[in-house]
Amino acid sequence: xxxxxxxxxxxxxxxxxxxxxxxxxxxxxxxxxxxxxxxxxxxxxxxxxxxxxxxxxxxxxxxxxxxxxxxxxxxxxxxxxxxxxxxxxxxxxxxxxxxxxxxxxxxxxxxxxxxxxxxxxxxxxxxxxxxxxxxxxxxxxxxxxxxxxxxxxxxxxxxxxx
Numbered sequence: 001x002x003x004x005x006x007x008x009x010x011x012x013x014x015x016x017x018x019x020x021x022x023x024x025x026x027x028x029x030x031x032x033x034x035x036x037x038x039x040x041x042x043x044x045x046x047x048x049x050x051x052x053x054x055x056x057x058x059x060x061x062x063x064x065x066x067x068x069x070x071x072x073x074x075x076x077x078x079x080x081x082x083x084x085x086x087x088x089x090x091x092x093x094x095x096x097x098x099x100x101x102x103x104x105x106x107x108x109x110x111x112x113x114x115x116x117x118x119x120x121x122x123x124x125x126x127x128x129x130x131x132x133x134x135x136x137x138x139x140x141x142x143x144x145x146x147x148x149x150x151x152x153x154x155x156x157x158x159x160x161x162x
Contacts, residue, residue, distance in 0.1 A: 072106035108133035
């Protein structure tokens, strides 16, 4: 009986250590994500000059806003649900019309927002839209956080950066 008690006590001590290590690991991951968010924080408020940011697009290329310095850059921020055509609204068609009309005068980038259960869900939304310009996946899920942070900007707002 003493051996069983000693074994149980030993196992509980070992599990406490692993909980502390897990807690420390999670804290370090959180600090790393918070630092990345601060680095990619963009101010889209009126008359603000947004800080440069970079992120990987859905197609795998790296978008860097610094490459568009002194150029017209249109940034669309929208929820993933708008990628699917509804009975009354087709966002992709509207964006593509603007892109087609102004693609010689400005550069375009889309930032997809929202919560997803998994990557398959996002791929499903993307398969329903055929946006002609590059998009950045800024969705979040249980296993990932947003890549870009812009306080004060509301989704579905068109921002023009000149």
